[in-house]
Amino acid sequence: xxxxxxxxxxxxxxxxxxxxxxxxxxxxxxxxxxxxxxxxxxxxxxxxxxxxxxxxxxxxxxxxxxxxxxxxxxxxxxxxxxxxxxxxxxxxxxxxxxxxxxxxxxxxxxxxxxxxxxxxxxxxxxxxxxxxxxxxxxxxxxxxxxxxxxxxxxxxxxxxxxxxxxxxxxxxxxxxxxxxxxxxxxxxxxxxxxxxxxxxxxxxxxxxxxxxxxxxxxxxxxxxxxxxxxxxxxxxxxxxxxxxxxxxxxxxxxxxxxxxxxxxxx
Amino acid sequence: xxxxxxxxxxxxxxxxxxxxxxxxxxxxxxxxxxxxxxxxxxxxxxxxxxxxxxxxxxxxxxxxxxxxxxxxxxxxxxxxxxxxxxxxxxxxxxxxxxxxxxxxxxxxxxxxxxxxxxxxxxxxxx
Numbered sequence: 458x459x460x461x462x463x464x465x466x467x468x469x470x471x472x473x474x475x476x477x478x479x480x481x482x483x484x485x486x487x488x489x490x491x492x493x494x495x496x497x498x499x500x501x502x503x504x505x506x507x508x509x510x511x512x513x514x515x516x517x518x519x520x521x522x523x524x525x526x527x528x529x530x531x532x533x534x535x536x537x538x539x540x541x542x543x544x545x546x547x548x549x550x551x552x553x554x555x556x557x558x559x560x561x562x563x564x565x566x567x568x569x570x571x572x573x574x575x576x577x578x579x580x581x582x583x584x585x586x587x588x589x590x591x592x593x594x595x596x597x598x599x600x601x602x603x604x605x606x607x608x609x610x611x612x613x614x615x616x617x618x619x620x621x622x623x624x625x626x627x628x629x630x631x632x633x634x635x636x637x638x639x640x641x642x643x644x645x646x647x648x649x650x651x652x653x654x655x656x657x658x659x660x661x662x663x664x665x666x667x668x669x670x671x672x673x674x675x676x677x678x679x680x681x682x683x684x685x686x687x688x689x690x691x692x693x694x695x696x697x698x699x700x701x702x703x704x705x706x707x708x709x710x711x712x713x714x715x716x717x718x719x720x721x722x723x
Numbered sequence: 724x725x726x727x728x729x730x731x732x733x734x735x736x737x738x739x740x741x742x743x744x745x746x747x748x749x750x751x752x753x754x755x756x757x758x759x760x761x762x763x764x765x766x767x768x769x770x771x772x773x774x775x776x777x778x779x780x781x782x783x784x785x786x787x788x789x790x791x792x793x794x795x796x797x798x799x800x801x802x803x804x805x806x807x808x809x810x811x812x813x814x815x816x817x818x819x820x821x822x823x824x825x826x827x828x829x830x831x832x833x834x835x836x837x838x839x840x841x842x843x844x845x846x847x848x849x
Contacts, residue, residue, distance in 0.1 A: 461837040481839045488844055496813070496843030675845070689838040 461691035487570035489664030490577035498684035625659030812846035
């Protein structure tokens with residue numbers, strides 16, 4: 458048994474399998490950052506920091522004739538989303554129910570995916586610098602007219618090219634903007650989604666948690682997501698009515714090339 | 724007629740192992756044929772000949788896939804590793820290492836028992 462304490466939960470193996478599958482099914486479409494940035498790991502729950510390859514000076518040394526430096530590291534952060542499931546629903550799941558009420562798990566999965574996206578794309582004050590915070594480019598604006606999105610997106614691509622950042626380029630769209638793009642056809646009926654894909658020569662990703670949109674290069678080597686413990690379901694406790702569970706992960710995020718992304722405000 | 728697929732004396736091998744070895748040999752032959760057609764198609768300019776060879780290569784794709792599926796059904800560890808590698812987006816080597824660890828060392832993908840094993844989704848776009 459590890460720190461997730463899953464074997465202490467009053468949950469059958471079959472029900473754990475269902476819960477893991479449900480969580481994976483809900484998480485995968487929403488984990489936008491992992492679709493666009495480099496991923497390293499998972500390195501395990503006991504992995505606590507990322508190597509920055511940098512040092513800080515030390516004021517003094519233990520003896521004369523020796524100098525010292527202190528290595529700098531980036532601590533990993535932990536994300537956790539708690540939720541409760543009805544034990545009666547879990548018993549029904551074991552009986553073969555095909556429609557168990559797992560809404561609380563679905564909500565937690567969405568919340569932690571939003572938190573992961575927000576951390577990578579916008580940052581977490583004091584803990585992680587996000588792509589938006591690091592980008593040195595002047596921010597662009599999507600504007601109110603969805604049909605006009607190709608202009609700022611093409612502008613962002615041009616800005617990346619001017620900076621020597623090669624493609625393919627991707628567009629991470631916040632929930633509202635993604636819906637607007639999918640619903641929109643340009644004059645003549647050509648889907649806006651396809652027009653944007655042709656400009657980017659890369660993917661367009663639904664990124665819940667993103668405010669507006671970002672255009673970024675997916676050539677690799679610019680953005681690094683380092684996973685300690687990858688997303689997992691753990692057990693917290695139970696009573697006669699409910700089981701308290703959580704979704705958890707640990708991660709760090711580093712940016713090698715801040716110029717490789719342009720922010721598009723809503 | 725040779726029996727090169729047997730590395731050990733055939734009389735000492737159980738029938739299931741002989742069948743397994745035959746299909747391994749067949750898998751190798753299909754892969755070789757795929758490679759041969761790939762080379763021929765790369766140099767052939769006659770469109771009709773290309774169409775025939777392209778169709779033939781498609782047959783070899785099918786034969787290879789059937790052989791592989793048979794072997795995976797008879798080898799649970801191989802099947803488990805293959806499930807972690809085949810048709811997965813992301814880093815092939817990383818998936819291979821994780822799948823091997825899970826199948827042969829009892830370690831779950833994702834580095835920790837209980838992990839959902841989601842990992843990188845780069846290339847999995849929607």
